Amino acid sequence: MNGEAVRLRFPARPEYLRLARLAVTGVGERMSFGRSDLADLKLAVTEACSNTVRHAYAPGAPGEIDLELRIEDDRLELVVEDRGVGIELPVREVEPSVEGGMGLSIIRAVVDELEINPRAEGAGTVVHMTKRTAARDGVQACAEPEV
Amino acid sequence: MRDLESSAIDVTDFRVEEDQPRAGVVVVSVHGDLDLYSADELGDRLVDAVERGAASLVVDLSGVAFVDSQGLGALLRGTRRLGAGEGRLRLVVPAPEIRRVFEITSLDQVFPMDDTREQALAHGTPENGLI
Numbered sequence: 001m002n003g004e005a006v007r008l009r010f011p012a013r014p015e016y017l018r019l020a021r022l023a024v025t026g027v028g029e030r031m032s033f034g035r036s037d038l039a040d041l042k043l044a045v046t047e048a049c050s051n052t053v054r055h056a057y058a059p060g061a062p063g064e065i066d067l068e069l070r071i072e073d074d075r076l077e078l079v080v081e082d083r084g085v086g087i088e089l090p091v092r093e094v095e096p097s098v099e100g101g102m103g104l105s106i107i108r109a110v111v112d113e114l115e116i117n118p119r120a121e122g123a124g125t126v127v128h129m130t131k132r133t134a135a136r137d138g139v140q141a142c143a144e145p146e147v
Numbered sequence: 148m149r150d151l152e153s154s155a156i157d158v159t160d161f162r163v164e165e166d167q168p169r170a171g172v173v174v175v176s177v178h179g180d181l182d183l184y185s186a187d188e189l190g191d192r193l194v195d196a197v198e199r200g201a202a203s204l205v206v207d208l209s210g211v212a213f214v215d216s217q218g219l220g221a222l223l224r225g226t227r228r229l230g231a232g233e234g235r236l237r238l239v240v241p242a243p244e245i246r247r248v249f250e251i252t253s254l255d256q257v258f259p260m261d262d263t264r265e266q267a268l269a270h271g272t273p274e275n276g277l278i
Binding site for chain 1: 216
């Protein structure tokens with residue numbers, strides 16, 4: 001699987017967030033992420049895509065999200081990309097108690113690395129998240145069925 | 148790249164059910180994924196329950212497989228609409244994966260949580276109705 005990638009392009013609409021979760025769960029299970037890490041992956045991809053749905057494109061304007069899941073020996077890289085209006089950088093942390101401001105805090109808590117940058121060419125934003133498969137707390141991650 | 152523009156994604160399994168085990172107390176049971184797609188529906192139902200006279204709410208998340216920040220926002224709407232009073236909105240959250248989202252955001256300090264509906268209904272004071 002090392003070096004393989006799964007790519008999805010879907011409309012930036014709330015009803016497609018579940019599709020992103022299904023994709024990352026399928027890839028994560030193949031990589032033998034444990035149940036807790038699978039939950040983290042679903043949270044991370046949902047928060048990143050949800051942010052794009054809410055902020056990347058003008059209200060009512062069509063837009064798409066590109067989701068890429070890059071499988072490496074020791075990690076899964078999740079890349080969420082849009083071609084919207086972009087975000088103000090650097091991203092400002094918001095009090096967790098403020099609705100809508102919790103997403104970034106959640107992502108930072110559940111992935112090992114997070115980078116948010118403007119697209120290299122044209123408008124849009126790239127959210128790059130990394131989740132490592134390495135053993136944590138002395139316990140090797142193992143595949144568990146999703147409940 | 149696969150284009151899913153025309154594909155139908157089944158998100159219809161989200162539903163919210165209400166029960167009133169005693170006067171002033173409404174139990175709201177949530178089923179499905181709680182995210183941007185469904186959060187407004189839950190928030191609206193919580194606010195509506197309060198406006199119809201609920202003094203306290205138990206939100207049962209036993210049937211929820213996923214919660215994100217938008218789902219947390221819906222619960223905050225409900226607790227704000229209830230106003231001051233500790234324990235007026237209790238959550239039933241048996242799954243550790245769901246409970247972890249509250250812990251990450253420190254909202255486990257805002258929402259009292261129980262493992263079962265019976266435990267949630269056993270808490271409370273005469274003032275908030277959860278007795």
